[in-house]
Amino acid sequence: ISGTVVTGSGTGVLGDSKTFKTFSTADGYYMFDGTRGNGIYTYDGRNQTRIPGSLWLDADNRFNTSYDRAAVDAHTYAAWTYDYFRNVHNRNSYDNAGAELVSTVHYGRSYNNAGWTGSQMIYGDGDGYNFRAFSGSLDVVAHELTHAVTDFSADLIYQNESGAINESMSDIFGTLTEYHFNNNPDWLMGEDIYTPGTPGDALRSMADPTLAGDPDHYSKRYTGTQDNGGVHINSGIGNKMAYLLANGGTHYGVKVTGIGNDKVGKVMYRTLTQYLTPTSNYSHFRASAVRAATDLYGASSAEVASVKQAFSAVGVY
Ligand SMILES: Cc1cc(C(=O)NCC(F)(F)F)no1
Ligand SMILES: [Ca+2]
Numbered sequence: 682i683s684g685t686v687v688t689g690s691g692t693g694v695l696g697d698s699k700t701f702k703t704f705s706t707a708d709g710y711y712m713f714d715g716t717r718g719n720g721i722y723t724y725d726g727r728n729q730t731r732i733p734g735s736l737w738l739d740a741d742n743r744f745n746t747s748y749d750r751a752a753v754d755a756h757t758y759a760a761w762t763y764d765y766f767r768n769v770h771n772r773n774s775y776d777n778a779g780a781e782l783v784s785t786v787h788y789g790r791s792y793n794n795a796g797w798t799g800s801q802m803i804y805g806d807g808d809g810y811n812f813r814a815f816s817g818s819l820d821v822v823a824h825e826l827t828h829a830v831t832d833f834s835a836d837l838i839y840q841n842e843s844g845a846i847n848e849s850m851s852d853i854f855g856t857l858t859e860y861h862f863n864n865n866p867d868w869l870m871g872e873d874i875y876t877p878g879t880p881g882d883a884l885r886s887m888a889d890p891t892l893a894g895d896p897d898h899y900s901k902r903y904t905g906t907q908d909n910g911g912v913h914i915n916s917g918i919g920n921k922m923a924y925l926l927a928n929g930g931t932h933y934g935v936k937v938t939g940i941g942n943d944k945v946g947k948v949m950y951r952t953l954t955q956y957l958t959p960t961s962n963y964s965h966f967r968a969s970a971v972r973a974a975t976d977l978y979g980a981s982s983a984e985v986a987s988v989k990q991a992f993s994a995v996g997v998y
């Protein structure tokens with residue numbers, strides 16, 4: 682279809698106004714952003730589970746109905762996450778070759794989750810009590826897109842310890858993206874879409890994983906079979922490590938000197954893309970992060986020392 686890139690405006694899940702790129706055609710305005718990589722495409726799942734659904738089309742380039750809100754945020758936050766990986770890590774989309782970013786919103790009926798299918802993102806509307814529309818949280822969108830980056834780099838197997846590291850990487854870059862855009866940033870996951878009736882809670886806390894019943898030390902890891910061997914549970918170990926590495930602190934008597942968000946991003950990105958492998962466990966995660974920090978800052982650097990301290994603080998050697 683022929684048309685021109687224009688700027689649309691609309692209301693997000695939280696009732697906030699934002700603008701984003703759309704495509705003006707004879708049919709109307711499509712949610713297609715032709716300014717980033719090979720394009721960002723947002724689809725309407727029409728509360729079915731057939732994907733991708735229909736490319737989002739609007740008559741007047743104003744996206745202000747309640748039904749529009751999930752699409753506004755999925756489209757906008759996909760662009761922001763694209764920009765984060767492009768501008769901060771020099772990565773052009775999840776494959777580093779400009780792969781199209783495809784999202785489907787209104788996936789399923791009251792679907793209480795979001796996901797990366799292996800080729801696109803899907804976002805449920807939530808049931809309105811436990812969750813509201815999942816694309817309404819920037820950390821969630823960046824979490825899902827980071828799964829794509831992981832699949833095209835370390836390709837960490839989604840079970841047991843490698844799966845927990847996979848999940849932790851998604852929480853780490855979800856949070857770093859939220860800080861990069863200063864979007865009410867915190868070390869919580871999914872706070873903007875979790876239990877709309879209860880303020881202040883979240884799906885997970887990286888600062889204190891135990892708030893969600895997840896481990897904050899390797900000695901407390903889950904070794905059962907639920908949740909693909911605890912991928913959303915044992916992610917707490919990597920999440921706590923990253924929180925301490927960025928902010929510093931003393932954990933189980935181990936002092937960590939913080940190095941700040943930007944350096945954590947550099948170390949974790951290099952760890953994920955240069956050293957981790959599909960079968961990496963937490964011990965290999967430590968060794969990989971030490972190598973990445975050594976490459977970046979030198980063997981005798983304070984940053985390398987902090988990486989070792991952070992992993993020691995969560996009991997990983
Ligand atoms: C249990 C459990 C946790 C998740 C989860 O993390 N979803 C992705 C996120 F982006 F919404 F967080 N799903 O089931
Ligand atoms: Ca409209």
Ligand SMILES: [Ca+2]
Nearest residue numbers: 820867869870
């Ligand atoms: Ca958050």
Ligand SMILES: [Zn+2]
Nearest residue numbers: 824828848851
């Ligand atoms: Zn995930």
